[in-house]
Amino acid sequence: MNATQELISQAKVHAIWGPFNSGEALATTPIMARAKMPNIHPCVVESLIDTTKFPNAFRLAPSNNQWDDAVRNYCLNILKVKKVAVIGDTTGYGVTALGASVAAFKKDGAEVVYQANIDSTQPDMTPDMLRAKNAGAEVIVVWSVSTGMEARMFNTRAAMNWDVAFAGHPSMSSGEIAGLVEKPENWKKVYVIGYRSCSYDSSGKLPAKSQDLVDRLLKANVSVKDTLLWWIADGVDAIDLIAKAIEASGSTDGEGIIKYWNGLSKYPGYFGNFTFSPTQHNGYLTEEIVMSEASTARNGAFNLAPGYG
Amino acid sequence: MFASIIASGLAAGAIYALVGVTYNTMFSTSRVMSFTAGQLAMLGGVFGSLFTLKLGMPVLAGFVLTLIGCAIIGIITEFVAVRPVLKSLDQHLYVLSTLALALMIQQVAAIKWGTEPQPFPRLIGLGNGVWDEKFWLPVLACAVTIIALEYLYRRTLVGRAFIAIAEDNFAARALGLPERGLRIASYALAGMVGGIAGYSGGELLLAFFANGALLNFYGFVPVALGGLGSNRGAVIGGLALGLFQQAANFLVGGIFSSVAVFALFIVVLLAKPQGLFGFSTARRV
Numbered sequence: 001m002n003a004t005q006e007l008i009s010q011a012k013v014h015a016i017w018g019p020f021n022s023g024e025a026l027a028t029t030p031i032m033a034r035a036k037m038p039n040i041h042p043c044v045v046e047s048l049i050d051t052t053k054f055p056n057a058f059r060l061a062p063s064n065n066q067w068d069d070a071v072r073n074y075c076l077n078i079l080k081v082k083k084v085a086v087i088g089d090t091t092g093y094g095v096t097a098l099g100a101s102v103a104a105f106k107k108d109g110a111e112v113v114y115q116a117n118i119d120s121t122q123p124d125m126t127p128d129m130l131r132a133k134n135a136g137a138e139v140i141v142v143w144s145v146s147t148g149m150e151a152r153m154f155n156t157r158a159a160m161n162w163d164v165a166f167a168g169h170p171s172m173s174s175g176e177i178a179g180l181v182e183k184p185e186n187w188k189k190v191y192v193i194g195y196r197s198c199s200y201d202s203s204g205k206l207p208a209k210s211q212d213l214v215d216r217l218l219k220a221n222v223s224v225k226d227t228l229l230w231w232i233a234d235g236v237d238a239i240d241l242i243a244k245a246i247e248a249s250g251s252t253d254g255e256g257i258i259k260y261w262n263g264l265s266k267y268p269g270y271f272g273n274f275t276f277s278p279t280q281h282n283g284y285l286t287e288e289i290v291m292s293e294a295s296t297a298r299n300g301a302f303n304l305a306p307g308y309g
Numbered sequence: 310m311f312a313s314i315i316a317s318g319l320a321a322g323a324i325y326a327l328v329g330v331t332y333n334t335m336f337s338t339s340r341v342m343s344f345t346a347g348q349l350a351m352l353g354g355v356f357g358s359l360f361t362l363k364l365g366m367p368v369l370a371g372f373v374l375t376l377i378g379c380a381i382i383g384i385i386t387e388f389v390a391v392r393p394v395l396k397s398l399d400q401h402l403y404v405l406s407t408l409a410l411a412l413m414i415q416q417v418a419a420i421k422w423g424t425e426p427q428p429f430p431r432l433i434g435l436g437n438g439v440w441d442e443k444f445w446l447p448v449l450a451c452a453v454t455i456i457a458l459e460y461l462y463r464r465t466l467v468g469r470a471f472i473a474i475a476e477d478n479f480a481a482r483a484l485g486l487p488e489r490g491l492r493i494a495s496y497a498l499a500g501m502v503g504g505i506a507g508y509s510g511g512e513l514l515l516a517f518f519a520n521g522a523l524l525n526f527y528g529f530v531p532v533a534l535g536g537l538g539s540n541r542g543a544v545i546g547g548l549a550l551g552l553f554q555q556a557a558n559f560l561v562g563g564i565f566s567s568v569a570v571f572a573l574f575i576v577v578l579l580a581k582p583q584g585l586f587g588f589s590t591a592r593r594v
Contacts (some may be wrong), residue, residue: 090564116562119521123513124317127559130310148426148515159438179428180515 003074004028008035014252015039015245017238021145022048022064023092029054038245038257045096049281056254058261059275060238060269062284066132067193068101070289071167072192075139076110078291078307079165085114085137086281087128087153089144097143097169105141113137120146125156133162141214146283151180166190173294173302175226191305194292197272198229198301206301213270213301225237229300230271237269314555316439320513321527322551323451324350327506327542328528329535330454335498336538337475338492339395343407345386347525348414349379349500351518353507355422356427358516362430375508383500386410387493411525420516429511443512444542450509454502455544471495474591475538527554530570534577 007013008031015038017212019025022045032039033054041048042061049059062070075081084105095117102112113135116128132140142150150172157164166172166189173192181187197210206214213233217224224232241261249256264283266273274283292302325415331346344545361371390406438441460466473481474491482488507514514520530550535542553573557566 070456117564119564119567121514121517121519122558123311124555124558126313126317127555128562130313130559132563146426148517151426176425176427180426 001031001203004031006036008032013037014254015242015257017235017242019043021091021093022096026092029057032056036254038242038254038261040241040261042234042238043093045093046059046100047096051279051281054281055278056258058281058283060234060241060271060283061275062193062289063282064097064100065104066284066286067169067206067260067288068097068104068284069286070108070193070291071141072101072104072108074291074305075105075141075167076108077278078305079139079167080108081138083111083113083138085132085135085140086112087115087132087140087144088117089117089120089146089149090117091145092119094144095132096116101143102140116265118149120144120149121151125150125152126160129153129156129160133160137164139165139167142166142172144169145171147171147174147176148180151177152187153189155182158176160184163189167291168192170194170228170230170292173292173297174228175297175300177294178226184295190294191291192294192302194302194304195230195272195289195291196231196288197270197290198233199290200296200298200301200303207268209268210301212299218299223299227300232300233270237271237274240269241267241274312439314552314559316441316444317513318552318555319548320447320510320551321554322445322548323447323449323504324510324514324524325527325531326451326544326547327447327454327502327509328538329531329547330458331499331503331506332528332532333538333540333543334458334502335391338471338488338495339387339391340478341391341407342393342529342537343386343403343496343499344380344505344525345390345407345411345414346499347523347528348411348418348521349382349503350419350506350524350528352382352414353509354501354511354514354516354520355418355427355507355518357508357511358427358429358451358506358515359422359460361432362428368430368432372508376504379500379504379507380497380553381500382414383496383498383503384493386500387496391492391496392489411521415518415521418521420514422518424518426517429514429516431512434545441512441587444576447506447509447513450505451544451547454505455540458502458540467491467494469472504541532572534574569580583586 017040019028022043025041025043026049029048033056036056039057042062044064046064069192083085086098086101088094102115114137115160168261170193172190197207245257245260246252248260261276262278264274266275272284272288291305293305296303328346328350335343353375356375360366360374390410394402394406433442462472470486470491531543531546535546554566554570557569
């Protein structure tokens with residue numbers, strides 16, 4: 001919050017890209033709204049976007065509802081399971097995402113046999129995994145950004161000789177997990193939110209625009225081995241949108257930037273094709289969301305999950 | 310389940326006990342509760358991963374360099390956060406100064422090391438399941454450290470000098486003991502004990518900057534339960550805390566296990582404010 005206020009009052013920036021965590025955004029969004037600061041962020045919690053309360057805030061990523069819909073659809077209609085465990089961390093994001101996910105699963109007729117918010121520093125995940133297993137969970141849905149906690153869960157699953165699938169947050173596919181799992185096979189049967197723009201098709205190819213971005217990054221010696229391509233693509237799109245808004249409006253005035261963003265229709269970004277309007281600031285199209293196989297990263301992009309296409 | 314509770318409870322408890330010993334070692338020669346104890350343990354994990362994994366050094370070399378690094382941070386603590394406030398101990402300024410330094414250490418670790426947990430290497434490669442080295446290594450490290458400290462305090466001149474400073478600072482100085490040098494040495498020793506806690510617990514806790522705050526708190530509980538200045542109390546308190554925390558984790562879940570731990574903490578302190586192994590001191594009025 002201090003950093004946001006400093007950017008607004010002292011650095012006097014013209015627009016803000018970020019923050020990148022929903023918990024932080026819950027605190028900073030009202031501050032930026034009071035200052036009418038043009039703001040794009042990729043944070044997913046629903047309440048961060050409200051065209052009445054925060055007319056300056058635009059989401060350049062799916063909302064948590066869109067993520068939740070994709071994961072739930074995969075679990076219930078493709079994996080065809082009925083009993084789910086839902087686990088979140090104890091951040092603002094984890095708590096809100098878990099609550100929304102549990103409610104949506106129940107509404108769709110699934111049985112939530114176990115749910116828990118776990119402190120990401122908890123060194124041993126055995127208690128929670130045992131409880132989920134004893135409750136009969138057929139899939140474990142995870143809403144957390146903590147790669148340490150997730151790797152511990154994968155290792156514990158292997159130690160328990162349990163072959164349950166994990167599904168959920170894209171952080172489960174982050175390259176950092178490769179160094180945290182005890183064996184590479186512990187990372188199998190993990191399915192995460194993915195995006196068509198950052199997915200390899202059946203012939204192993206990325207969409208042309210995404211491949212162009214990857215080529216540019218590799219040429220500039222930017223390592224994409226231990227990160228996610230969509231994070232980079234989203235960042236490039238955000239900066240481009242700020243620049244184009246200033247160019248189109250002819251000034252750095254916030255009102256002009258916001259007016260430009262409100263008029264975008266299927267803007268062709270690297271991450272997706274964005275559409276905003278004065279009454280809709282969730283810019284990512286649901287049909288561009290897919291599920292990915294977490295351990296198949298190459299240059300931050302993934303193969304599609306089994307049964308998904 | 311029972312085997313998991315014992316294995317992970319003793320392992321976590323041994324780490325908490327070592328952090329408690331770190332607190333006690335710093336307290337013994339300065340009468341200061343230094344809140345950098347948990348950060349020293351965090352740095353034990355971070356330095357261990359840096360030297361042994363990222364720089365690819367042999368395990369022994371990485372361990373020695375980790376101890377040296379943590380000892381240096383311990384000495385910095387004495388210079389920066391303790392010595393300036395020694396004249397005003399009754400005003401408890403050490404709380405602010407050591408906490409401020411602890412936060413600085415944490416933030417520098419977050420900026421330079423990263424905010425995501427980093428892997429810690431497999432050190433010996435012995436055991437699996439509940440006998441995995443990530444469970445028995447902290448317990449072994451705690452036992453060896455306690456035995457070594459007992460030998461130091463009871464059989465060596467330096468150790469007896471530490472005890473003399475702790476028992477009566479003025480008398481020790483009057484006898485010509487180099488109080489300042491001994492205090493610096495004890496903070497270096499405390500740094501190394503913290504480093505041992507972090508290094509031996511690295512496979513369990515990973516090399517993660519956020520471990521500092523967690524260990525600061527959970528390492529303080531054994532000291533409060535066991536009595537300030539009592540290493541025996543810190544070890545018993547730490548192991549009991551680890552076992553109780555893990556049992557509560559299995560029975561009621563992670564979030565509520567913290568409630569259970571704090572509830573027990575309050576009950577014990579209400580019954581015995583000086584700790585289970587501490588003693589009340591009379592004060593002349």
